Amino acid sequence: MALGPFARILAQVALVAGSAIGRAFVQAFQEAAQKGATQAATRTLRRQMPVEEAYKILGIDTTATTREEIAKHYSKLYEMNAPTGSAAGSPYLQQRIENAQKVQVWVYATFSTVTCLLGYNSTLRVPERQQELSTITG
Numbered sequence: 001m002a003l004g005p006f007a008r009i010l011a012q013v014a015l016v017a018g019s020a021i022g023r024a025f026v027q028a029f030q031e032a033a034q035k036g037a038t039q040a041a042t043r044t045l046r047r048q049m050p051v052e053e054a055y056k057i058l059g060i061d062t063t064a065t066t067r068e069e070i071a072k073h074y075s076k077l078y079e080m081n082a083p084t085g086s087a088a089g090s091p092y093l094q095q096r097i098e099n100a101q102k103v104q105v106w107v108y109a110t111f112s113t114v115t116c117l118l119g120y121n122s123t124l125r126v127p128e129r130q131q132e133l134s135t136i137t138g
Helices: 003-046 051-058 067-080 091-118 126-137
Strands: none
Touching: 051 067, 051 091, 067 091
């Protein structure tokens, strides 16, 4: 007879402890998922394409680049790798070309701003001044 109430109390303790452990597990999982997403975004930002690689992908000369030239090279290469009726195209190459174009537009806008602010010769581009640009922009 004494075993019945003891078993009931033990079951209640297990139920309360189990629900607390379950809630803690769910909360830990949610926090880990949030951290994982944040860390993945951080890794993606750190993994940005180098400027030199963007120049090579788009086939752009480092000393004479305009927004129009970037757009022209981007459009040509993107269309060459687009799917057509006879060819499947290459989504991977299209993504690389798109990333290179984004980097180039950023470089053009950033360096043009730095050039205007500091009075540099506007024909110079980032590969020649990359160290200087990185110290200026942080």
